Amino acid sequence: MADGRRQWRWRLGFVVVAIVLFALQFRDLPDGVLGQEIFWQLRLPRLLLAAFAGAALALAGLWLQTLFRTALVEPGLLGVSSGSALTAIIFLVLWPAAWVWMPLAAMVGGSLALFMVLALAKRFQLQGEALLLLGIALNALLAAAMQMLLLISPDQALRASSFWLMGSFAYGEARLLLPAIALLVVFTVWGMRRASAFDLWLLGEREAGHLGLPVAQFRRQIMWASSALVALVVVQSGSIAFIGLMAPHMASRWVGCSHRVLTPAVLLIGAMLAVFADALAQTLLSPLEIPVGILTALLGAPFFLALLRLRWQR
Numbered sequence: 001m002a003d004g005r006r007q008w009r010w011r012l013g014f015v016v017v018a019i020v021l022f023a024l025q026f027r028d029l030p031d032g033v034l035g036q037e038i039f040w041q042l043r044l045p046r047l048l049l050a051a052f053a054g055a056a057l058a059l060a061g062l063w064l065q066t067l068f069r070t071a072l073v074e075p076g077l078l079g080v081s082s083g084s085a086l087t088a089i090i091f092l093v094l095w096p097a098a099w100v101w102m103p104l105a106a107m108v109g110g111s112l113a114l115f116m117v118l119a120l121a122k123r124f125q126l127q128g129e130a131l132l133l134l135g136i137a138l139n140a141l142l143a144a145a146m147q148m149l150l151l152i153s154p155d156q157a158l159r160a161s162s163f164w165l166m167g168s169f170a171y172g173e174a175r176l177l178l179p180a181i182a183l184l185v186v187f188t189v190w191g192m193r194r195a196s197a198f199d200l201w202l203l204g205e206r207e208a209g210h211l212g213l214p215v216a217q218f219r220r221q222i223m224w225a226s227s228a229l230v231a232l233v234v235v236q237s238g239s240i241a242f243i244g245l246m247a248p249h250m251a252s253r254w255v256g257c258s259h260r261v262l263t264p265a266v267l268l269i270g271a272m273l274a275v276f277a278d279a280l281a282q283t284l285l286s287p288l289e290i291p292v293g294i295l296t297a298l299l300g301a302p303f304f305l306a307l308l309r310l311r312w313q314r
Contacts, residue, residue: 052271054272055268056229057230058244061073061243061244070131072307074243075110075244076239077135078114078135080113084106084230085106085239087112088105088234090105106235110230110231110234114223117135167238167239167240168237183228195263197213200213242296242304245303246303247269250269277292277299
């Protein structure tokens with residue numbers, strides 16, 4: 001009974017927060033046709049982009065935490081976001097007109113970063129905190145390369161994209177957003193159909209293999225799917241950290257650890273976290289807008305430190 005009441009309080013709280021966040025989109029709207037145009041052409045697309053980005057990052061974070069069997073990883077800390085951003089910028093420098101292929105280039109960069117982490121972890125037999133430190137080091141290296149590329153770039157518009165790289169939902173485009181949402185639906189369906197495989201993976205690769213799971217194939221599927229989701233977010237919103245860390249933890253406290261119920265909960269919480277962060281970014285220092293990536297880092301870093309403290313106390 002106590003667990004049931006707690007879950008209902010969680011659900012009621014999320015419904016209230018969702019209503020408030022949606023109502024914020026109507027703030028300060030002028031009357032008449034102008035207000036309608038602002039809502040439909042500016043605020044609603046931005047709301048959809050924020051919800052998509054938060055849901056995609058949360059789902060990728062859940063899958064990566066399952067892949068590495070540690071609750072301390074997320075796309076930003078493992079270098080996946082930086083790898084995607086670096087290859088996206090290189091693609092813009094070399095082929096600026098072929099923007100339609102940029103998500104694929106970003107996915108390749110994120111996948112290479114993830115493959116590198118896995119290869120080095122296997123080579124040096126790293127797990128837990130050691131694996132996390134490896135990801136942080138790789139992330140710092142890729143971020144430094146990206147900043148150096150922006151610094152020496154002769155393209156003023158490309159150098160001005162530094163604000164986008166900090167994380168922002170102001171630059172989303174419908175031609176990328178709608179296909180990205182469709183792909184998120186496809187990945188969600190795949191994740192739901194493979195929920196029992198994710199649960200088996202948590203037992204360990206050897207045990208999962210004994211129970212009939214094709215370990216190597218499933219590992220590659222997780223890596224490609226996670227990298228694709230992160231790449232779709234990075235291309236449109238830049239690097240947004242810690243949503244992929246916070247959402248899975250909050251969802252597991254809400255619904256438990258079964259991936260069949262954890263997956264939709266993670267999507268919902270991730271979307272709400274991103275929309276909430278975007279609302280704060282637009283209102284805290286209005287009319288100045290704070291980059292969303294900075295705000296999520298300010299919210300997520302204490303969360304990460306609290307997780308580390310709990311881990312060390314065990």
